[in-house]
Amino acid sequence: MLIPIPDLLDADGVRAVRTLIDAARWVDGNETSGHQVALAKNNLQLSKEAPEGLEAAQIILAALSRCPLFIASALPLRIVPPLFNSYAGGQALGTHIDNAMRALPGGQSLRSDLSITVFLEEPEEYDGGELTVETHFGVQQVKLPAGHAVLYPSSSLHRVEPVTRGRRVASFFWVQSMVRDDAARAILFDLDQSIQTLALQVGQGDPSIIRQTGIYHNLLRRWADA
Structure with a gap:
């Protein structure tokens, strides 16, 4: 399930994040890579x-907490603090699958069910740099306006195409969902969206909404493994 999240950050949010990270020290992107990813990775990354x-990560986390689409699609349990990367001058990230486990501050770890990219540069400012994800519905390429995000399974094969002009700047991080199985999350997300659409037509107190909401929560109880 690949879910675009429009306008996660508004223009002020993008500006605040870029002001912070553009003034920071960037390092080799393999600082956070596993062995296989390091073989395919060529970019810069903000030091952890x-x-x-x-500070920029807190802006993004606050935006996620206010985003119903993210909450409904990810059913987040824990989130790795957002990181930031940059591609320019032909840099790219080859095809790979993200590590199954990710370290958290304090020595804990989480299961990486979902990966997120938040675009922080307007697409017309650079050539290439598409996020290419291999899904059950074929290969999909994503290149979104600044402030928009995309959520996709960490188990999917994906890559960042070479950036041949300009600079691609983004935030990236991982989520452990309350529901491990991607297919189950997709069913819950579709049901949630149907409930929201129907509620606009008949009102939240309509018996059909109450029944469907009950079905949603019973499925969530069955599938949650947190």
Whole structure:
């Protein structure tokens, strides 16, 4: 399930994040890579300890907490603090699958069910740099306006195409969902969206909404493994 999330950050949010990270120290992108990813990765990344990155990450996390589409599609349990990367001058990230486990601050770890990319540069400002994801419905390429995000299974094969002009700047991170199985999350998301659409037509108190909401929560109880 690949879910675009429009306008996760508004223009002010994008500006605030870019002001912070553009002034920070960037390092080799393999600082957070596993062995296989390191063989395919060629980019720059904001240091995990950079105070500017930590502050920018809080802006993104706050936006996620206000985003019903993210909450409905991801059913988030835990989130790795957002990181930031940059591609330019032909840099790219080859085809790979994200590591199954990710470290959290404090020594804990989470299961990476979902990956997120938040685009922080307007698409007309660079050539290439598409996020290419191999899904059950074929290969999909994503290149969104600044402030928009995309959510996709961490288990999917994906890559970033070479950036041949300009600079692609983005945030990336991972989510452990309350529901491990991608197909189950997709069913819950579709049901949630149907409930929201129907509620606009008949009102939240309509018996049909109450019944469907009950079905949703019973399925969530059955499938949640948190």
